[in-house]
Amino acid sequence: MEDLFIKCPKCGQVHDMEEYRNNLFVCSHCNSNNYISTSKRIELLVNPNSFVEINGELSFQDPIKFPGYEEKFYKFKNRTGQNEAIVTGFATIGDYDILLGILDAGFMMGSMGSIVGEKVTLLFEEALSRDLPVIMFSASGGARMQEGMFSLMQMAKTAAAVERYSKSNNVYISVLTNPTTGGVCASFAFLGDIILAEPQAVIGFAGARVIKQTIGEELPEGFQTSEYLLEHGLIDSIVERCDMKKTLIKLLKFHRRDDV
Amino acid sequence: MNSQDINIGVKQNVWEKIKEIRSEYRFKSMDIVAQIFDDFFELHGDRHSYDDKAIVGGIALLDDIPVTVISEYKGIGGDDSKIRQYGMPLPEGYRKALRQMKQADKFHRPIICFIDTPGAYPGVSAEAHGQAEAIARNLYEMAALQVPVISIVVSEGGSGGALALGVANRVFMLEKATYSVVSPEGCASILWKTSKKANLASEYLRLTSNDLFRFKIIDKIISEDCQFTDICRNLKKALKDELINLMRLDGNQLKNDRYDKFRYIGPPHIIFNK
Numbered sequence: 340m341e342d343l344f345i346k347c348p349k350c351g352q353v354h355d356m357e358e359y360r361n362n363l364f365v366c367s368h369c370n371s372n373n374y375i376s377t378s379k380r381i382e383l384l385v386n387p388n389s390f391v392e393i394n395g396e397l398s399f400q401d402p403i404k405f406p407g408y409e410e411k412f413y414k415f416k417n418r419t420g421q422n423e424a425i426v427t428g429f430a431t432i433g434d435y436d437i438l439l440g441i442l443d444a445g446f447m448m449g450s451m452g453s454i455v456g457e458k459v460t461l462l463f464e465e466a467l468s469r470d471l472p473v474i475m476f477s478a479s480g481g482a483r484m485q486e487g488m489f490s491l492m493q494m495a496k497t498a499a500a501v502e503r504y505s506k507s508n509n510v511y512i513s514v515l516t517n518p519t520t521g522g523v524c525a526s527f528a529f530l531g532d533i534i535l536a537e538p539q540a541v542i543g544f545a546g547a548r549v550i551k552q553t554i555g556e557e558l559p560e561g562f563q564t565s566e567y568l569l570e571h572g573l574i575d576s577i578v579e580r581c582d583m584k585k586t587l588i589k590l591l592k593f594h595r596r597d598d599v
Numbered sequence: 600m601n602s603q604d605i606n607i608g609v610k611q612n613v614w615e616k617i618k619e620i621r622s623e624y625r626f627k628s629m630d631i632v633a634q635i636f637d638d639f640f641e642l643h644g645d646r647h648s649y650d651d652k653a654i655v656g657g658i659a660l661l662d663d664i665p666v667t668v669i670s671e672y673k674g675i676g677g678d679d680s681k682i683r684q685y686g687m688p689l690p691e692g693y694r695k696a697l698r699q700m701k702q703a704d705k706f707h708r709p710i711i712c713f714i715d716t717p718g719a720y721p722g723v724s725a726e727a728h729g730q731a732e733a734i735a736r737n738l739y740e741m742a743a744l745q746v747p748v749i750s751i752v753v754s755e756g757g758s759g760g761a762l763a764l765g766v767a768n769r770v771f772m773l774e775k776a777t778y779s780v781v782s783p784e785g786c787a788s789i790l791w792k793t794s795k796k797a798n799l800a801s802e803y804l805r806l807t808s809n810d811l812f813r814f815k816i817i818d819k820i821i822s823e824d825c826q827f828t829d830i831c832r833n834l835k836k837a838l839k840d841e842l843i844n845l846m847r848l849d850g851n852q853l854k855n856d857r858y859d860k861f862r863y864i865g866p867p868h869i870i871f872n873k
Binding site for chain 2: 400402403405406453457460482484486487488489490491492494495496498499500501502503521522524525526527528529530542543544545546549550553554558559562563567571572573
C-alpha cells in the first residue's frame with residue numbers, strides 16, 4: 340500500500356504524499372531536493388516517450404568474489420527493478436537530442452562498479468560517434484567497494500572517455516544531486532564543461548566523518564553542500580529542480596551546432 | 600601460466616604485509632628516486648598559491664634519458680612527515696603534479712610517477728580547494744598525455760589519491776605494495792561498523808601485487824626478495840626496458856595505448872571484449 344504521508348529526511352517535516360509529489364519531491368518547508376527515482380527523473384526532464392535506453396541488459400559482475408556482494412546486489416535489483424545503479428540512453432529535451440545518464444542513489448548508494456563504469460564509458464563513446472551532447476545526473480556514495488580495484492579503475496576509464504569525447508565540440512553538462520561523493524565526484528562528475536547542482540546536495544570527496552576525525556574540530560556550517568561549493572568557486576550554478584529542464588534547454592541552445 | 604607470475608614461497612598474511620609497508624622503517628619513494636636517477640632537480644609549487652610537500656616533483660636523468668619524476672612522499676619522519684601530511688596530497692599537490700606532467704608533454708619527456716599514499720588528504724580546505732576536481736582533472740589530463748608514462752606503487756596505493764598519479768601506460772608494483780579502492784579499516788567500518796575487523800577486510804579486498812597482477816590491473820611486480828639496492832637496480836632495469844619499448848610509439852599511439860589499458864580492464868566476460 341502506498342504511503343499517504345512522507346517525512347522529509349532533511350528537516351523531518353511531514354508532507355502529504357500527493358502534495359510532495361506535485362512539488363517534485365522537494366520539501367516545501369526546507370527546500371531540500373530529496374530523493375527521486377530514475378523513472379521520475381526521466382519523466383520530469385525529457386520529452387514524453389523520447390527516452391530510449393541503451394545497454395540496459397548489462398548487469399551483475401563479481402570480479403573479486405567479494406563475500407555477500409551477490410546477495411546484496413540482487414536485493415537492490417529486485418527492490419528497484421533496475422539492472423544497475425545507472426540508466427543510460429538517448430533522449431530529447433525540448434528541441435535537442437542528447438545522451439542522458441542518471442545515477443540512482445537508491446541502488447547500492449549509486450556506487451560505481453565495473454558495469455556503471457562501462458555504461459558511463461559507452462555513453463560518452465556513443466555520444467562521440469553520434470555527435471551529440473551529454474547530460475549526466477550524478478548521485479553516488481563513491482566507488483563500489485565490493486568490486487575492489489576494478490571499481491577504482493572505472494574512475495580512470497570514465498575520465499579518459501570524457502577526454503576523448505571532448506574532441507567532439509559538443510557540451511557535457513554534469514548535474515550533481517544529493518549525494519555526489521567519492522570516486523564518482525572525483526572522476527566524470529567533475530569533468531563537465533558546465534557543472535550544475537541541485538540545492539543543498541552533499542558534494543565532496545572525503546566523507547565528513549573522516550575529515551572531522553582528521554582535523555579534530557567541528558566542520559564549518561554548510562560544509563560540502565552545493566552552496567558551499569558555489570561559494571568556493573567549484574561549480575557553475577545551483578538550479579532548483581523545478582527549473583532544471585528549462586535551464587538545460589537554454590544551455591543546449593547556447594551550444595547548438597549550426598554546422599551539423 | 601605467465602613466467603612473471605610471482606610464486607611467493609611463504610604464504611604471507613595480507614594484514615601483516617600491510618603493517619610492514621606502513622611501518623616507519625619501510626623505505627620511502629624518494630629513497631628509490633635517489634638510487635635510480637641522477638641529477639634530480641626539484642621543481643616546486645603549483646604556480647598559483649602553494650607548494651604541497653606531499654608531492655615531490657622534478658626533472659632527472661635515467662641514465663642518459665631526461666625524465667619527469669613525480670613522487671608521493673611520506674617524508675623521513677617527525678616534523679618532515681608532518682609538513683608533508685604523511686604523504687597525503689592536497690589539491691595543490693595534484694595541481695603541482697599536473698603542471699609538471701604537462702610540461703613533460705611539451706618537451707616530449709617521459710614521466711615516471713611513484714605512488715605511496717594512504718590517500719588524498721581529507722581536510723576542510725582540501726575540500727574547499729576542490730580535492731575532487733583536482734583528482735578528476737589529473738585522470739583526464741593524464742589520459743591525454745602524448746609521452747610514455749610509467750607509475751610504480753612503492754608501498755601504499757590509497758584509492759583515488761593514488762590513481763591521480765596512476766593513469767599510465769604501465770603500472771608496476773613492488774612485491775609487498777598494496778593498491779586498494781578503500782583502506783581495510785574503511786571497508787571494515789562500512790561493512791561491520793568496526794574498523795577492528797580490518798584484517799578480514801584486507802583479505803576480501805584483493806589488494807596485493809599478486810592479486811592485481813593476476814587481474815591484469817598492473818603490468819609487473821618488482822621482487823623484494825633481495826636487498827634494497829638490488830630492488831632499486833631491478834626496478835631501474837625494468838623502467839629502462841619498458842621506456843625503450845614505449846619510446847618506439849608516437850604520441851597518438853601512446854595515448855591510445857593508455858586508453859586501451861584502462862578501457863578493457865574488467866572480468867574476462869564477453870561484454871568487455873570489443
